Amino acid sequence: MTLHRRFRALWIVVAYLFGRELLGWMTAQRSLLTPGGGLDLPLAALTLVVLVLRLASVFVVPGVVLVRLLRRRIPPD
Amino acid sequence: MSSREALRRAAVLACAVLLVRLFAPWFCGLEGDAWYRGDPRVQRALADDLIAFEFRDDVERTATTNRFAGEWALVTHQMIALGLAQLCLEHSEWRGAYAPQVTKAARKSFLPEMRGFGTRAWYGEDALASLQGGHGHAYLAYSALAIGMARLVDPAFPAEAAASHDALIAAYERRLLASSTGLIETYPNEAYPTDVAAVAAAIAVHGRATGVDHHRVLQHWVSRVRAVQIDPASGLVFQRMGAIRGEPHDAPRGSGTGLAAYYAGFVDRALAESLAKGLFAHESTFFGFGAIREYAAGHRGGGDIDSGPVILGVSVAATGFSLAPARALGRRDSFERIYRTTALFGLPVGHGDRSRFATGGPIGNALLLAFLTSGSEVPR
Numbered sequence: 001m002t003l004h005r006r007f008r009a010l011w012i013v014v015a016y017l018f019g020r021e022l023l024g025w026m027t028a029q030r031s032l033l034t035p036g037g038g039l040d041l042p043l044a045a046l047t048l049v050v051l052v053l054r055l056a057s058v059f060v061v062p063g064v065v066l067v068r069l070l071r072r073r074i075p076p077d
Numbered sequence: 078m079s080s081r082e083a084l085r086r087a088a089v090l091a092c093a094v095l096l097v098r099l100f101a102p103w104f105c106g107l108e109g110d111a112w113y114r115g116d117p118r119v120q121r122a123l124a125d126d127l128i129a130f131e132f133r134d135d136v137e138r139t140a141t142t143n144r145f146a147g148e149w150a151l152v153t154h155q156m157i158a159l160g161l162a163q164l165c166l167e168h169s170e171w172r173g174a175y176a177p178q179v180t181k182a183a184r185k186s187f188l189p190e191m192r193g194f195g196t197r198a199w200y201g202e203d204a205l206a207s208l209q210g211g212h213g214h215a216y217l218a219y220s221a222l223a224i225g226m227a228r229l230v231d232p233a234f235p236a237e238a239a240a241s242h243d244a245l246i247a248a249y250e251r252r253l254l255a256s257s258t259g260l261i262e263t264y265p266n267e268a269y270p271t272d273v274a275a276v277a278a279a280i281a282v283h284g285r286a287t288g289v290d291h292h293r294v295l296q297h298w299v300s301r302v303r304a305v306q307i308d309p310a311s312g313l314v315f316q317r318m319g320a321i322r323g324e325p326h327d328a329p330r331g332s333g334t335g336l337a338a339y340y341a342g343f344v345d346r347a348l349a350e351s352l353a354k355g356l357f358a359h360e361s362t363f364f365g366f367g368a369i370r371e372y373a374a375g376h377r378g379g380g381d382i383d384s385g386p387v388i389l390g391v392s393v394a395a396t397g398f399s400l401a402p403a404r405a406l407g408r409r410d411s412f413e414r415i416y417r418t419t420a421l422f423g424l425p426v427g428h429g430d431r432s433r434f435a436t437g438g439p440i441g442n443a444l445l446l447a448f449l450t451s452g453s454e455v456p457r
Binding site: 020021023024025027028031032047050051054055058059060062063064066067070 | 089090092094097100101104105421422427428433435438439
């Protein structure tokens with residue numbers, strides 16, 4: 001298994017943290033929704049990606065990391 | 078697969094689920110406790126970011142024709158004013174810095190272009206130019222409440238704006254006392270109990286700021302809410318009603334009840350607690366996260382401008398609005414669960430001494446400032 005595949009779950013966290021900072025910087029300049037009902041499409045796409053990465057970081061990554069650690073500690077029959 | 082191997086896999090999976098169950102709410106709720114306790118660090122960071130937004134808005138207002146105006150703008154400036162004013166009440170030493178900002182944001186919400194949507198809805202009739210008339214124009218109570226809070230915390234509030242505010246409050250008082258349902262219209266043939274709760278809140282805060290006795294009209298409103306506007310089965314208020322006969326035009330809903338509970342807190346703590354009881358009976362929880370269902374049992378519907386998206390029965394607006402009564406009325410467990418959901422999807426980000434919820438935009442952050450700092454405005 002290559003190194004980048006072994007740490008795939010952690011790459012999700014790194015991508016999330018980077019995306020969050022980028023989103024924070026962008027939302028300081030402009031707004032996702034405008035009072036006229038318009039949608040800033042690039043910002044909306046980035047928001048969606050960062051939200052998916054956040055959900056994965058919070059709900060999937062910890063479980064996956066734990067499963068891998070336990071599998072190493074408790075070898076199968 | 079041997080039974081031992083199956084058992085091993087089940088144990089590993091159970092451990093993973095348990096870890097996620099513990100980690101996810103802990104991680105998303107990191108700042109929930111700080112908000113509940115009123116930690117100046119988190120309060121100042123969001124407040125200062127919204128003050129920076131108001132400065133940017135000042136520049137853009139004079140430099141461009143693409144003005145930030147309309148219903149969303151009115152609510153944004155109003156909620157910034159309310160949030161900052163609540164902070165002034167909670168931390169009196171912040172008044173010097175924040176009270177002028179409260180006045181600035183509140184007065185912006187009072188500008189003619191902010192209420193243009195209401196003037197158009199009433200076929201060109203401006204709310205402030207028709208104070209002797211019988212049309213409700215309840216939407217302007219959002220601004221009137223912000224102005225009242227500015228008068229409460231800012232001794233330098235300008236006298237001419239105060240006179241307009243006095244006249245609007247007098248009109249609201251007269252219209253509300255004349256209504257047997259405790260409802261006045263927002264738009265022609267449309268009355269929203271939540272907007273009328275804002276009217277009552279504006280009247281109550283005007284009384285606190287000026288010393289004028291509004292006891293009679295506020296008692297009338299409280300009794301009519303209990304008798305007419307709350308659905309007895311669910312404890313939620315009807316979203317939309319007929320102002321004259323008080324018949325429901327929409328379902329009892331969480332978004333309207335959440336905001337009404339916040340506004341009722343300015344007027345009458347017992348009524349706010351009644352509304353909160355109905356609201357939190359509609360809380361759904363999962364893995365330590367909380368959210369409020371939009372529709373009462375037996376009612377169905379989708380999302381709209383009031384609720385935002387409704388996903389799996391819970392609405393964005395009802396969930397966010399419920400933070401205010403949860404904090405103000407001491408429902409700590411609900412506050413923490415709902416804050417975790419807010420942080421999960423709101424994406425709090427910090428830059429230097431300021432912070433914001435990245436997905437909220439100006440209106441979302443303004444609403445969250447008001448709701449996350451709610452409490453100091455509620456009578457004990």
